[in-house]
Amino acid sequence: MSDLYQIQSASRRRGASPSQRPTPRPAPRPSPRPSGNTRDVNAGPIWSREDAKTKCPVVAASQGGQWTGEWRTTVQGKMSVCEIRF
Template sequence: MKFDTKTTTLAAALLFVLSAAGSAAKDVDAGWIFNDGDAKMKCPMMCSSAGGTWDGKWKQTGTWSDSCSCNLSGGGNQPAKTKDIKAGPIWNDADADTKCPAVCTSHNATWTKNWVTTREGEMSTCECQR
């Protein structure tokens, strides 16, 4: 079979379109991202928990949260799984902001920004998402 430049270009374009079918880029909330090194640590897990893969891009939004750009297969409609994980006592939102990200990360998950006291002065849980 003989291929000319036009046939090769058309075949390459078709392969590109087919490889992109069923995937969609989406910005996923990642909390604060301080720099590229921080993004390289946070974004792969954030995108994975959203049902996709990190495409290497992130942006600062100028608010309290930054975002990772994720390639989501099937448009990312997979429901995220959440689980409450014990964190010891959490006294307030500022304390949760310190404790919960580490608790969730230790379980290969990300914090959803939700937490609850289950036993006053003794135990709280952080809601983590995979």
């Protein structure tokens, strides 16, 4: 084996100026989902965001939890679920 090239010099940079230092990475964004234990709970049909604002807090309270603000339809025109945090 032989070297591919001859190393002429090597040094370790100390005290590099701020313009030469790498930019630190920004902090990761928090998850859009709430922390803690969440579960989807059946709420009957929900027709709109406004309807969810009325029904989901009631469903959450009946389960001893708090509505996260999320909901989705599972069976069109028949069933929706509210995301509840416990």
